[in-house]
Structure formats: C-alpha cells, structure tokens
Amino acid sequence: MGDQTTILDPAAARHFLRRTGFGALPEEISEYTGLTRGEAADRRLAFKRSRRKPGGGRDLSRVQDRYLKLLLKRTTPQLQEKLVLFWHDHFATSNAGVGDPKPMSFQNRLLRYWCVGNLKEFVKAVGRDVAMVEFLDTQRNHKTEPNENYARELLELFTLGVYDMGGNENYQQADIVQIARAFTGWRYLPKKYKLFFDAAQHDFTVEFPERGPKVVFAGVGGFGPAGRSFDDLGEGASEIDRVVDILFEHRDSDGKNTVARRTARRLLECFAHGGYADPAVARPVVDALVAGSGFDQHFEIGPLVRALLVHDAFFETHSAAPHGPATKRSVKWPVDFVVGTLRMLGIKPKKNRLWGGEFLTLREHVARMGQSPMEPPSVFGWEWENGWITTGSVLARCSFARDVAMARTGGASTRLRVTEFIDPSLTEPAEIVQAALETLGLEDQLDAAEREAFESYLTSDGDASLDLNDDALVQRKLNGLFGLLLQCPAYQLH
Numbered sequence: 001m002g003d004q005t006t007i008l009d010p011a012a013a014r015h016f017l018r019r020t021g022f023g024a025l026p027e028e029i030s031e032y033t034g035l036t037r038g039e040a041a042d043r044r045l046a047f048k049r050s051r052r053k054p055g056g057g058r059d060l061s062r063v064q065d066r067y068l069k070l071l072l073k074r075t076t077p078q079l080q081e082k083l084v085l086f087w088h089d090h091f092a093t094s095n096a097g098v099g100d101p102k103p104m105s106f107q108n109r110l111l112r113y114w115c116v117g118n119l120k121e122f123v124k125a126v127g128r129d130v131a132m133v134e135f136l137d138t139q140r141n142h143k144t145e146p147n148e149n150y151a152r153e154l155l156e157l158f159t160l161g162v163y164d165m166g167g168n169e170n171y172q173q174a175d176i177v178q179i180a181r182a183f184t185g186w187r188y189l190p191k192k193y194k195l196f197f198d199a200a201q202h203d204f205t206v207e208f209p210e211r212g213p214k215v216v217f218a219g220v221g222g223f224g225p226a227g228r229s230f231d232d233l234g235e236g237a238s239e240i241d242r243v244v245d246i247l248f249e250h251r252d253s254d255g256k257n258t259v260a261r262r263t264a265r266r267l268l269e270c271f272a273h274g275g276y277a278d279p280a281v282a283r284p285v286v287d288a289l290v291a292g293s294g295f296d297q298h299f300e301i302g303p304l305v306r307a308l309l310v311h312d313a314f315f316e317t318h319s320a321a322p323h324g325p326a327t328k329r330s331v332k333w334p335v336d337f338v339v340g341t342l343r344m345l346g347i348k349p350k351k352n353r354l355w356g357g358e359f360l361t362l363r364e365h366v367a368r369m370g371q372s373p374m375e376p377p378s379v380f381g382w383e384w385e386n387g388w389i390t391t392g393s394v395l396a397r398c399s400f401a402r403d404v405a406m407a408r409t410g411g412a413s414t415r416l417r418v419t420e421f422i423d424p425s426l427t428e429p430a431e432i433v434q435a436a437l438e439t440l441g442l443e444d445q446l447d448a449a450e451r452e453a454f455e456s457y458l459t460s461d462g463d464a465s466l467d468l469n470d471d472a473l474v475q476r477k478l479n480g481l482f483g484l485l486l487q488c489p490a491y492q493l494h
Contacts, residue, residue, distance in 0.1 A: 004038030015318030021078025023340030047077035053109035083115035092381035116302035151179035164252035182239035222251030260296035274385035334369035355410035357403030368396035405483025
C-alpha cells in the first residue's frame, strides 16, 4: 500500500510515464525515479492551460495530421494531451456529423483549455461549442418541435450516466424532454462559427403552457417529488447554464454526487484498467478519489486527476506491484500505440509519413487500427480495452510494426536507428534481446520461453553470435527483432 509520499522505483516511474503520456523515454524514467508519487503528479500537471489548436482549415486530413504531429513534439505536455484524448472520447463529436473540420479544430482547442479546469464550466462550454451544436442538433432545436438529441447525451453520456453505481436510474424520459426546451433557440452562423441566442426560436412557457412548468428530476436525484425548476432565475438564454448547475447537484441512490462519482470512475477506467467498469470494484476507489480531492464540492478536474495519480489503484498493474505481470492491464489506444512507439524510438515522420513498408501517414495507420481523431464512431466514443482488439485492428498494428522496422530511408531522423539503443559490441543473442526489451519497456513482461523465441530468431541463420557492426545484418535481424517485439501481445498493453 502506498500514498502520495511513496517513492517511485524505475518500474513505477515507467508505468507512471506511459500511463500519463505517450511512451516512456529512458531519460524521463531516470528523471522521475526517486520522486514521490505526489511530486511526479505535480510535475506532470504543471502545464499551462493552452488555447492551441491543430489548424488545417477545412481539410480534415490536414487537421488530423497536424494534431498527430503536435503529439509527437518533445515539448508537448504529455498528460495534457492524454486528457485531451480522454475528453474527446467523453464528449465524442465526429466530423462525419459536423461536416466541417474547422469547428472540430476549435473543439480540440476547447478540450485542451478545459482538460484540468472546472468540470461544470467545461460542460457549459461544450454546450456552446459549434461542433457539438451541429453534431447533436442544437442548431435544429426549434420551439415548435424541441430536438432531444443534445439533452439526452448531456444526461446519458456527459454528466450523470443512465444508472448510478447501485444500478438505479438517474433520470427519466420526461427530464430529457424538459431539458431539450432549455436549448431551443441556440444557433451559429455558418462559416463564421459564432454562437448566438435567437429568442424567437426559444420555448417560453407562456407560448406553450400545455407543456407545463420547466421542471426536471421530479422524484429522482435527491430533489424530492417536486423536482427542480430551471427557469426559476428567468427564461431565455440563461436556462442552459441553470440546467447544468442543477445537474451538478444531482445525488444518486447512495446520497453521493452523481456527476462527481461518474467522472471519477471514467477517469479511473481510462488511466488504470478496464476492471473498474465493474461498479462493485470501482465504488470504494471512486469514493476515495472524490473525497480526497474534494471534487464533489468544487468540481476542479486537476485535483481529481492528482488524487488518481497517487492512488494505489493507478499503480496496481505495474510490474513491481504484488500481483506482478499477470495483473489485468489496459490495451493501448491506437494513437498511444503509434505516438508512443515513435517517441521511444526517436523516429520523426517526414510529412507525417513513415518512410518504410507501405509509406502510410500516421493518420492512415491509426485509422486502420480503429481510431481516427475527430471521427469517433458514434456519440458513445470508441470502445476501449477489448474493443481495440479486432482481427482488422491487430493486423493494422502488425503492419505498423513492420513499417517501423522497414523505416530505413529518408533522413537520419526518419529511420529506425537500432544501434542507438543496442551497444554494437554486444554479440550474445540473450544480451541483444535484453537491450531491445529495455528500450521498449518490456524487460519484465516476457517469460523465459518468449525470450528464447526472440533469441532463436536472431540465430535462425545459423550464427551463435552476431556482428552488430555489419549494417546489412543489423537491418535484416535487429530491425526485424524490433518489428517482432512491437507486434508481440505484451507490447499492446500497459
């Protein structure tokens, strides 16, 4: 058992870095080894709020390329970008529904700015985001026929969830209907991307008395049989903020703040492992994170993330934990798999393209693996864990590994330069395999039989030892070894 004062050993530092960023470089592991969990979390969280966006105009492929290029920069705050990915999945919006990459780029900027900010204000900002307004039909939410799409996802996905941790419903269909009324009349100007409130299209009670009072959560959420009115401060543009304020007061069947619990659980699942999808497993950890950060009082995301990063639940799957390598791990997201690999191997794609194999762009590689940034498959986002592992996506991961191994052309920075990681004086297969495993953070992830298989690959041409000063042999065998390691099951997990 540990806490924020627990010292990170090299294995824990490696685990911390790759869960809070993309890969773990040797120099980073050295830098974080010896820090306490609290010091490491504070260092990772010490980035400035940024309004940076990828750019690329109205060309989606250019926006995606620039976004992936941003993730590869050595100066890019790693945890910030991990959180941007998390919130992109949480507030899933796709260009397939928006039809204009420019507001998608603006939304990426919004996610970056709010990723460790106040969640209540974050949710309010998302409700006014042009990409979201288009994607979930607020743009088409008319007073004569209120559109329920955004109201439904606001409750189901963005804040409360359908059920609480006790399996009880958090809201009713009537609540969706009422909240849809609050969002009537919000519009944006195409190509100018400016949101405005059109009072002539807003649902005012005096005009539609048959719809009844604007009340939500009658009999649920701890508001009592009468529920809570969201026009108590006046009707009009202010109603969308009032609705969010009320949502953040919602209590579950245990009397706990519903939004706080669900948000903590989602972060826990993302940054720890999929086992926390089970409410019974997640409940004690979630409550500890919320209580330890005061998240249910102020809804500041940064303190909640810090509480998670110092908790035992975050570290329980690193190799030095009592459960060892057999403990349940988490499947790397495709963007993490690709960006982390290139960062650790020091490969800088030219024009966002790998110079080997099929010469595909990074955008094409991650799309083949099932994750195209700014194009999640639905408002539910991507499926995590086993959802990343399908026949097609596994083949795509193997193809990427092959192309990395075959990156032998272009400038020095575009090639896989294995002799930068493997001492050319080594000749014994076991030593070479060990050095390669250490480079990729796999030194304690393979059993003896797996190691022997890789050693046998190195000597499959009949040589008991290898001359790493032979360029042809290095490109054939050592590059091939790295390609095989990138394809092995252990490398798909962290």
